[in-house]
Amino acid sequence: MRTAYTSDQIRAAERALMARLPEGTLMSRAASGLASACVRALARVRGLVYGSRVVLLIGSGDNGGDALYAGARLAARGARVDAILAGSRAHQAGLAALRAAGGRAAEFAPDAARELVSAADLVMDGLVGIGSAGALREPYGTLAGLVADAPGLVVAVDVPSGVDASTGRVDGPAVRAHATVTFGAYKIGLLVDPGASFCGTVELVDIGLGPYLPDADVAAPTAGDVAGLLPSPAAESDKYRRGVLGIVAGSDTFTGAAVLSVGGAIRAGAGMVRFASVEESVRYVRARWPEAVTTVLAPGSTGVLDDIGRVQAWVVGPGLGTGSHARDLVAEILGTDLPVLVDADGLTHVARDRSLLRRTGPTLLTPHAGELARLLDVPREDVEARRIEHVRRAAHELGATVLLKGSTTLVAEEDRPVRVNSTGTPWLATGGTGDVLSGIAGALLAGGLSCYDAASCAAYLHGLAGRAAAAGSARGARPGGEAAIAALDVAEALPDVVRAL
Numbered sequence: 313m314r315t316a317y318t319s320d321q322i323r324a325a326e327r328a329l330m331a332r333l334p335e336g337t338l339m340s341r342a343a344s345g346l347a348s349a350c351v352r353a354l355a356r357v358r359g360l361v362y363g364s365r366v367v368l369l370i371g372s373g374d375n376g377g378d379a380l381y382a383g384a385r386l387a388a389r390g391a392r393v394d395a396i397l398a399g400s401r402a403h404q405a406g407l408a409a410l411r412a413a414g415g416r417a418a419e420f421a422p423d424a425a426r427e428l429v430s431a432a433d434l435v436m437d438g439l440v441g442i443g444s445a446g447a448l449r450e451p452y453g454t455l456a457g458l459v460a461d462a463p464g465l466v467v468a469v470d471v472p473s474g475v476d477a478s479t480g481r482v483d484g485p486a487v488r489a490h491a492t493v494t495f496g497a498y499k500i501g502l503l504v505d506p507g508a509s510f511c512g513t514v515e516l517v518d519i520g521l522g523p524y525l526p527d528a529d530v531a532a533p534t535a536g537d538v539a540g541l542l543p544s545p546a547a548e549s550d551k552y553r554r555g556v557l558g559i560v561a562g563s564d565t566f567t568g569a570a571v572l573s574v575g576g577a578i579r580a581g582a583g584m585v586r587f588a589s590v591e592e593s594v595r596y597v598r599a600r601w602p603e604a605v606t607t608v609l610a611p612g613s614t615g616v617l618d619d620i621g622r623v624q625a626w627v628v629g630p631g632l633g634t635g636s637h638a639r640d641l642v643a644e645i646l647g648t649d650l651p652v653l654v655d656a657d658g659l660t661h662v663a664r665d666r667s668l669l670r671r672t673g674p675t676l677l678t679p680h681a682g683e684l685a686r687l688l689d690v691p692r693e694d695v696e697a698r699r700i701e702h703v704r705r706a707a708h709e710l711g712a713t714v715l716l717k718g719s720t721t722l723v724a725e726e727d728r729p730v731r732v733n734s735t736g737t738p739w740l741a742t743g744g745t746g747d748v749l750s751g752i753a754g755a756l757l758a759g760g761l762s763c764y765d766a767a768s769c770a771a772y773l774h775g776l777a778g779r780a781a782a783a784g785s786a787r788g789a790r791p792g793g794e795a796a797i798a799a800l801d802v803a804e805a806l807p808d809v810v811r812a813l
């Protein structure tokens with residue numbers, strides 16, 4: 313599990329560690345790791361450090377200090393290093409070290425800054441780190457804008473300036489980096505969008521903080537975590553023991569969602585899928601997935617669960633419709649004691665009547681930002697800007713496990729760390745991929761995982777499968793070697809990504 317922390321948690325740990333070490337030790341560890349990362353990056357793009365042009369953007373705090381010391385190390389290896397001092401002051405010892413190593417420094421001036429940045433092989437962003445508060449002030453905002461057009465590599469120090477390290481919130485201009493070198497521990501804002509999308513690759517430099525960090529409120533499962541949680545059949549398994557998933561989805565108008573949800577469940581390893589819907593949807597599901605056992609629901613019929621047969625978990629909602637019959641089906645399924653995943657139209661019914669969630673069995677809700685906004689009655693933009701806060705609030709208020717879909721998928725449950733999904737690709741932003749996700753998570757619920765684990769494993773596998781489908785290979789893509797996918801491709805890519813875990 314990759315754990316992540318708020319700025320306050322990191323600061324407290326740093327204070328505790330610093331009290332036991334000679335002054336300057338931590339900054340020296342940070343600067344050394346940062347300089348090594350820049351050396352490796354320069355070696356990759358230029359072949360050597362000597363003669364490369366490095367520009368440091370320096371703010372008034374210790375973030376600037378890190379950049380100045382790292383810049384001094386690069387200058388000592390023959391790089392031409394220029395520091396742009398953008399703050400009201402600069403870290404004095406760092407500045408002296410840079411100058412002693414042959415680097416130069418000057419106060420910010422717009423034209424000179426533009427010229428330096430546009431000629432740099434590498435720009436180091438040391439404007440603000442975990443001491444940042446609110447939107448970037450001038451001239452930092454202008455510098456973040458200049459960096460956007462920089463032809464060279466952009467390396468953010470600790471956190472891209474303009475990204476709130478504790479939440480991932482971005483209010484105004486921010487530095488968009490190719491790489492972020494972060495110290496001591498991951499900050500939450502580096503893993504959660506919108507902040508995460510400003511980081512590029514994130515490299516963690518160990519400065520010895522580990523023993524001083526508290527229990528994490530946010531964690532990102534790794535491939536190993538997911539592999540360890542996934543159910544796999546044993547010698548004595550049969551289809552019932554592996555887990556039977558009931559899916560109630562689709563309608564006369566929406567047949568595709570049902571096909572996709574069933575596909576996700578089958579490819580994710582459900583022992584059996586029992587699918588129930590109106591005739592039109594059943595026809596499409598049967599044609600594509602002869603493995604599913606189907607039940608045709610007469611229009612308007614209720615009291616149907618016994619007809620469908622025994623299951624270990626339910627998925628309800630994709631393409632189901634928002635009318636009263638659909639509502640009755642959602643209510644009937646939520647009336648059982650079994651684990652239930654509610655998605656799509658099912659969420660509309662729950663948003664209209666939260667009392668549907670008063671139940672004894674475990675519930676997993678899988679909204680996208682718009683659906684979560686409706687569940688909480690807040691603007692969608694607020695959910696997108698402050699995803700962690702809203703997914704936590706939903707789990708608390710609704711008494712359910714909540715998986716919030718989107719560019720960073722999050723899973724929240726009361727009293728548990730929010731799980732951040734680290735896989736995925738923007739190619740997944742295409743109609744129907746969410747339906748596939750519902751089937752994957754449903755299969756894992758039926759296989760015995762808790763809502764929390766089923767949701768986080770499903771998001772992980774779904775993201776990997778999306779990447780594999782876009783790349784045409786479970787082993788990932790060469791840069792630029794990706795192409796558009798259809799939702800069903802995601803389901804079809806699942807077995808390969810599970811094999812490669």
Ligand SMILES: NC(=O)C1=CN([C@@H]2O[C@H](COP(=O)(O)OP(=O)(O)OC[C@H]3O[C@@H](n4cnc5c(N)ncnc54)[C@H](O)[C@@H]3O)[C@@H](O)[C@H]2O)[C@@H](O)CC1
Pocket residue numbers: 326327330338339340342343371372373374375376378439440441442443444445446447448449450452469470471495519
């Ligand atoms: N505390 C420690 O033990 C360590 C800290 N390190 C570095 O120190 C950084 C934190 O340093 P600081 O606490 O000095 O804080 P920062 O350097 O992150 O920022 C504080 C400064 O930025 C200004 N500022 C804040 N928000 C701003 C905004 N929106 N626009 C413009 N200016 C703004 C403040 O007025 C203050 O002068 C970390 O991110 C990391 O880079 C590392 O050296 C590792 C060890």
Ligand SMILES: Nc1ncnc2c1ncn2[C@@H]1O[C@H](COP(=O)(O)OP(=O)(O)O)[C@@H](O)[C@H]1O
Pocket residue numbers: 656680717718719720721736737738739740741742743744745746747748749774
């Ligand atoms: N920009 C993005 N980057 C990564 N994943 C995304 C992005 N946009 C959407 N997704 C993923 O694609 C899926 C879309 O699901 P959803 O919004 O329910 O669409 P649909 O209802 O069409 O299936 C979710 O798993 C979501 O996390």
Ligand SMILES: [K+]
Pocket residue numbers: 375437438439440441468469470471472473
């Ligand atoms: K920074």
